[in-house]
Amino acid sequence: MAFAQTLAGTRYGFPDLRTLLARASPPRSGDALAGLIAASAAERVAAQMALADLPLRHFLTEAIVPYESDEVTRLIVDSHDGAAFARVAHLTVGGFRDWLLSEEADAEALAALAPGLTPEMAAAVSKIMRVQDLIAVAAKCRVVTRFRNTIGLPGRLSTRLQPNHPVDDPRGIAASILDGLMYGSGDAVIGINPATDSAESMTTLLSMLEELRLRTGAPIQSCVLAHVTTALKAMERGAPVDLVFQSIAGTEAANRAFGVSLSVLDEAWEAGKALKRGTVGDNLMYFETGQGSELSSGAHEGVDQQTVEARCYAVARRYRPLLVNTVVGFIGPEYLFDGKQIIRAGLEDHFCAKLLGLPMGCDVCYTNHADADQDDMDTLLTLLGVAGCTFIMGVPGADDIMLNYQSTSFHDALYVRQVLGRRPAPEFEAWLGAAGIADAGGRLRFDPAATALPPALPLPQEQS
Amino acid sequence: MTESERFPSPARPDRWGHLRRFTDARIALGHAGSGLPTAAHLAFQAAHAQARDAVHAPLDVGALMAALIERGWPAVAVASAAPDRTTYLTRPDLGRLLSDESQRRLSEPMTAPDVVLVVGDGLSGTAVQTNALPVLDALVPRLQAAGLRVGPIVVAEQARVALGDPVGALFQAKAAVVLIGERPGLSAADSLGLYLTWEPRPGRVDSERNCISNVRAGGLAPAAAAEQAAALLTAMFARRRSGILLNTTAAAPPPELPD
Numbered sequence: 269m270a271f272a273q274t275l276a277g278t279r280y281g282f283p284d285l286r287t288l289l290a291r292a293s294p295p296r297s298g299d300a301l302a303g304l305i306a307a308s309a310a311e312r313v314a315a316q317m318a319l320a321d322l323p324l325r326h327f328l329t330e331a332i333v334p335y336e337s338d339e340v341t342r343l344i345v346d347s348h349d350g351a352a353f354a355r356v357a358h359l360t361v362g363g364f365r366d367w368l369l370s371e372e373a374d375a376e377a378l379a380a381l382a383p384g385l386t387p388e389m390a391a392a393v394s395k396i397m398r399v400q401d402l403i404a405v406a407a408k409c410r411v412v413t414r415f416r417n418t419i420g421l422p423g424r425l426s427t428r429l430q431p432n433h434p435v436d437d438p439r440g441i442a443a444s445i446l447d448g449l450m451y452g453s454g455d456a457v458i459g460i461n462p463a464t465d466s467a468e469s470m471t472t473l474l475s476m477l478e479e480l481r482l483r484t485g486a487p488i489q490s491c492v493l494a495h496v497t498t499a500l501k502a503m504e505r506g507a508p509v510d511l512v513f514q515s516i517a518g519t520e521a522a523n524r525a526f527g528v529s530l531s532v533l534d535e536a537w538e539a540g541k542a543l544k545r546g547t548v549g550d551n552l553m554y555f556e557t558g559q560g561s562e563l564s565s566g567a568h569e570g571v572d573q574q575t576v577e578a579r580c581y582a583v584a585r586r587y588r589p590l591l592v593n594t595v596v597g598f599i600g601p602e603y604l605f606d607g608k609q610i611i612r613a614g615l616e617d618h619f620c621a622k623l624l625g626l627p628m629g630c631d632v633c634y635t636n637h638a639d640a641d642q643d644d645m646d647t648l649l650t651l652l653g654v655a656g657c658t659f660i661m662g663v664p665g666a667d668d669i670m671l672n673y674q675s676t677s678f679h680d681a682l683y684v685r686q687v688l689g690r691r692p693a694p695e696f697e698a699w700l701g702a703a704g705i706a707d708a709g710g711r712l713r714f715d716p717a718a719t720a721l722p723p724a725l726p727l728p729q730e731q732s
Numbered sequence: 733m734t735e736s737e738r739f740p741s742p743a744r745p746d747r748w749g750h751l752r753r754f755t756d757a758r759i760a761l762g763h764a765g766s767g768l769p770t771a772a773h774l775a776f777q778a779a780h781a782q783a784r785d786a787v788h789a790p791l792d793v794g795a796l797m798a799a800l801i802e803r804g805w806p807a808v809a810v811a812s813a814a815p816d817r818t819t820y821l822t823r824p825d826l827g828r829l830l831s832d833e834s835q836r837r838l839s840e841p842m843t844a845p846d847v848v849l850v851v852g853d854g855l856s857g858t859a860v861q862t863n864a865l866p867v868l869d870a871l872v873p874r875l876q877a878a879g880l881r882v883g884p885i886v887v888a889e890q891a892r893v894a895l896g897d898p899v900g901a902l903f904q905a906k907a908a909v910v911l912i913g914e915r916p917g918l919s920a921a922d923s924l925g926l927y928l929t930w931e932p933r934p935g936r937v938d939s940e941r942n943c944i945s946n947v948r949a950g951g952l953a954p955a956a957a958a959e960q961a962a963a964l965l966t967a968m969f970a971r972r973r974s975g976i977l978l979n980t981t982a983a984a985p986p987p988e989l990p991d
Contacts, residue, residue, distance in 0.1 A: 297822045433755055440755035446748060447759035601821045636783035636916045637821060637855050642776070665758020665768075665776065672917040674780070677758075682766030714763075716748050727751060 269330055273318040280314040286332040288322075289388070290572035291315035292395045294612055298560045298573040298603035316396050320362030324353075327388050333569045333579075338520045339530055344386050344582045352384030361392045368393065368405045368623075375410040382625030387518070387578035390620040394574070399612065402619040403655040409622035411658065413590045414549025415510065417455060417487045417695035419658060420627050425690035426659035427681045428591070428629070429454035432670035436463045438476050442725040444664050445480070449705060449721060451678035452712055453662035455696035456591055456629065457511055457554065459491040463670055467501035470494045476726065478508040483724035484703055487547070487695040489590070491554055496528055496536045503539050511554040511590060512540040518557075518579030521567035530583070537587050548695070551590035551627075555580070558595040558631075559613050560603030573603060574613065578620040585626055591659060592621060593629035596648075598673055600635055607644025610634060614648050618657055629659035633675040642666070642674075649676055653684040660684070682712075743769035756919060776918070783916035788817060791857035796887055799865055805872065806884040810834035810899070814890040827892035830899070838886070844904035845883030847875055847965065848932070849911070852891025856913030856921060863924040863947055863954055864911050870958035871909070875965070893927045893941070900932025907968055908932035909961055914945060923948045926957055928964050930974035940975035942968075 271282040282288040290304040292315035299305040306312035328348065333341045355377070356364055367373055373381075394402060412420040419426050431444030441460060448454055460473055470492045477490035491511035494502075503509050514533060517523050523530075533553075540552045557580040562568040568576050577594070584592050594617035597610040604610045614630050621628035632649045634640040649660065666677035684690065691697055691710075700706040704718040716722055746760040761772040768776070793809050800807040813829040814820040820827050830838065849872070851864045868885070875882050883903050888895055896910040907930050914923040924947040929936055942964050947957040968974050 301823060301825070431757070433757070437754070440757070443748075443751035443754040443759055444757045446751065447746075447757075450746070450748070451763075602824050605822060636780065636918070636921075637787045641780065663757075664755075665761055665772065667758050667776070667779075667918045669756050669917075669919060672915070674918065677768075679761070679763060679766060679768050682763075686766050714744065714746060727754075 269326070271318045271322070273314040275310055275314040275317065278310065280311050282315060282318065285326070285330045286571055288315055288319055289332065289392060289395065289575045292319045292392075293572045293574050294395065296559070296573065296603070296609045296613065297601060297605040298563055301602055302563050302568060302573070304570070304572050319392055320360060320365070320396050322361050322392070324356060324359050324361060324364055324389055327386055327392070332388060332571055332575065333519055338569070340518060340520055340523070340579055340583060343530065343586060344579065347582070347586070348386060349383035352381055355381055355384070361389075362396065364389070365393050365396055365401065369401060373405070373408065375408055378409050378623070379625065382623065385624055387582050387620065387624060388575060390581075390623045391575040391578040394616045394620055397619070399615055399651070402615040403651060406619045406622045406655040409656070411622060411625060411627045413551040413588075413627045415489045415546040415551055415590050416548060417693040418548060419456060419590065419693055421694065423690060424693055425653060425657065425681070425685055425688070426456035426629070426693050427453040427662040428456045428593070428659055429458045430461070430661050430663045430668065430675065431458070432461045432663075432668055434463055434670045436469055436473065438472065439726055441473065442476065442727050446716060446721055446725055446727060447664050448662050448678050450712070450714055450716060451662070451682060452692060452700055452705065453678045453681055454488055455693040456659035457489050457491050459493055459511075459513070459554070461493045461671060465494045465498055467498050467505055467507070470498055470502045471505055471507040474502070474507050474509060480724045484720055486699050486703065493556075496532060500536055500539055503543065508545070509540060509543060510545055511552055512536050513554045513556070515556045515561070516580050516583045517562050517565070517567070518571070518576035518583070519562055519567050519569050521569065522562040522565050523583070525565035525567055530586070533583070533587065551588055553587040553589035554591045555584045555589055556593055556595055557584070557617070558599055559617065560599040563603065564599065574616055577617060578624075581621045581624045581626055585624055590627065591629060592626045593631055593659065594618070594621070595631040595633060597634035597638060597640060598631065601638040604638065606639035607634075607641065607647070610638070610640055611644060611648045611651065615651060615655065618652060618655055622656075627658045630657055631661045631675055633661070633673055635673045645674070645676065649680055649684055650687070653688045653690065779918040782921045783918060786856040786858040786913070786916040786921035789857045791853040791860055791889060793887055793889060796851065796861070796864070800885050800887070807887060808837060808884050809887045810837060810889075812888060812890040812892070812895055817890070820890040824892055827890055828894035828897070830895065835898070835902070838899060838902040842883070842903065843881070846880040846905070846969075847907050847909060848883040848886065848896070848900055848903050848905040849909050850886045850888055850891070850896045850899050852888040852895055852910060852912040854891060854893070854912035854925070855915040856923065859913035859922040859924045859948065860911065862922045866954035867911060867924065867926070867947060867958050870955045871961055874958060874962045878962070878966070880965070894936065896927065896929060897932045897934045897936050900929070901934060905932060906930070907965060907974070909965070920946075920948055920951065923951060926961050928961060928968065928974055930968045930972065940977070942974055942978060
């Protein structure tokens with residue numbers, strides 16, 4: 269269906285929904301690279317006005333990627349919950365924005381609505397929202413998940429401890445884990461990006477984390493972020509796999525480029541559930557996404573990068589994941605050019621995922637060829653904290669020496685917890701005290717000798 | 733009581749500094765409140781500043797050309813279709829194409845070389861300025877001794893790895909070695925990468941290339957990189973292919989190209 273909008277005497281036409289969404293998207297370099305960006309600021313606002321007038325029902329009649337050729341579209345259409353949608357079915361996109369901001373849209377109403385929304389509806393409304401709207405609505409969403417602890421409760425902010433090492437050296441990784449735990453990091457997951465993607469290497473690292481958990485009684489979950497097929501092999505070998513990880517995309521073709529499909533993910537999910545390793549819940553999938561990955565594999569199907577990113581969340585929610593995060597600034601300036609674009613993208617992704625019912629975290633990050641710096645990361649981190657972001661990364665000194673990019677540090681997590689009064693997951697918080705990492709008042713002691721951590725990791729207690 | 737005893741530093745060191753010997757990660761930084769101590773904060777800022785400057789430092793093409801000609805090696809300067817650094821960073825597709833003028837310059841009739849060497853600024857002009865000549869000094873004599881015909885050395889501005897493909901196609905070269913500045917990290921802003929492609933032609937994909945990365949002082953020494961490149965070229969000329977199909981352990985295929 270074609271759309272048109274007249275603004276200040278100029279008529280702007282949009283041949284279909286996919287184009288309308290792209291032209292309405294706030295500016296970013298990836299949409300320019302793809303040739304999808306609005307030609308002028310006026311055209312963008314005209315598209316936003318046309319989008320605001322569009323009934324939400326229209327999204328149920330026009331697919332932006334063909335149903336016949338794309339299993340993500342089929343998943344979105346076939347799993348749509350019409351009864352949940354009924355609450356907002358009479359609204360336009362603009363009316364939906366107003367409703368989301370209204371007091372009627374509280375945590376309960378938003379949770380009930382989530383299965384009735386499609387990713388394209390979430391993306392559409394985000395495009396006509398300012399940063400404060402994205403924060404205000406996301407902050408009302410409640411998404412709670414459980415494996416060995418409880419993630420996403422009000423007043424909580426969790427962290428993934430990311431102790432990467434360029435050659436997967438267990439002692440190097442252990443040193444970073446100790447550093448992170450002493451700073452109270454790691455309640456979302458201790459998650460290692462392996463330099464070598466093999467079942468053998470994955471098993472070695474998971475065994476070290478299992479030893480740490482069993483010897484200290486920590487209510488934590490571990491993950492080695494290898495390819496999902498590697499995790500399947502590791503599970504066959506009897507490796508102690510807690511969370512099953514995969515990077516996912518918003519089109520079937522882009523998932524193929526990642527080497528996955530819904531059937532492969534189904535298989536991995538079933539294998540993970542069969543291990544029954546969760547103690548307080550069975551949310552065990554961990555997904556990563558990020559704007560631009562579909563375009564980078566030439567599989568964006570003519571969809572703008574923010575909308576196709578939102579389609580990842582339809583894939584993710586099929587698996588009731590423990591954690592999802594958008595690695596927002598990792599991909600580089602050809603997709604998100606500078607701090608301004610990275611900040612907005614991080615907030616959009618967090619908003620859309622929360623609206624669709626996902627436990628969304630964010631890797632607040634950048635590369636050295638992007639026009640961004642630590643001030644930009646502090647800004648995004650603070651805004652995400654206010655928006656109720658589920659978790660952030662914790663990397664020693666914010667410098668990931670394996671993936672060569674800058675994320676958030678253990679210190680950054682302490683900062684945002686302090687200024688916003690956020691605490692880690694309750695089970696983990698209690699363990700920090702019991703393990704001697706924090707004192708009775710919850711203050712970190714920074715004293716490894718007061719804990720049993722060094723012998724539970726392959727580390728010496730004192731300098732030899 | 734001295735002043736420092738009465739007022740101990742508000743920045744607290746961490747007690748596990750001895751673990752630094754196990755990793756280059758920024759562990760045991762200490763803390764001031766929940767923040768970084770000033771020294772650790774500024775050390776990070778300094779590393780980031782060097783990386784940013786390396787991305788934006790223009791390659792001194794004149795100096796590099798003069799050094800090549802001084803060695804008696806024919807050389808030609810070209811530019812990609814990205815006219816400036818900002819365009820280069822946002823349009824990787826343009827960095828893989830030659831500018832019209834450069835295309836004309838490389839179209840003059842010549843005898844097809846066995847190997848074309850392309851030196852591109854990539855994401856770190858600093859890396860090229862520091863490490864390209866030492867690699868070439870070790871590599872060119874090896875190739876010549878092996879009886880390979882080395883074409884004019886192409887020095888390219890605003891270049892991505894795949895710029896070697898149109899250059900190789902115009903020269904009808906059997907193989908291309910692209911020496912290019914890698915994306916600067918906080919620990920090293922001067923890493924050079926070498927990308928080797930058999931029958932470089934537009935349309936080649938990343939999996940058809942072999943990569944030697946982290947060439948710098950403190951990383952892989954330039955002479956060692958040249959030795960690896962020569963070994964890979966020998967294998968390529970023997971098997972008439974490159975990339976994952978070459979199936980050699982000499983160098984792993986790149987996990988992620990800086991293009």
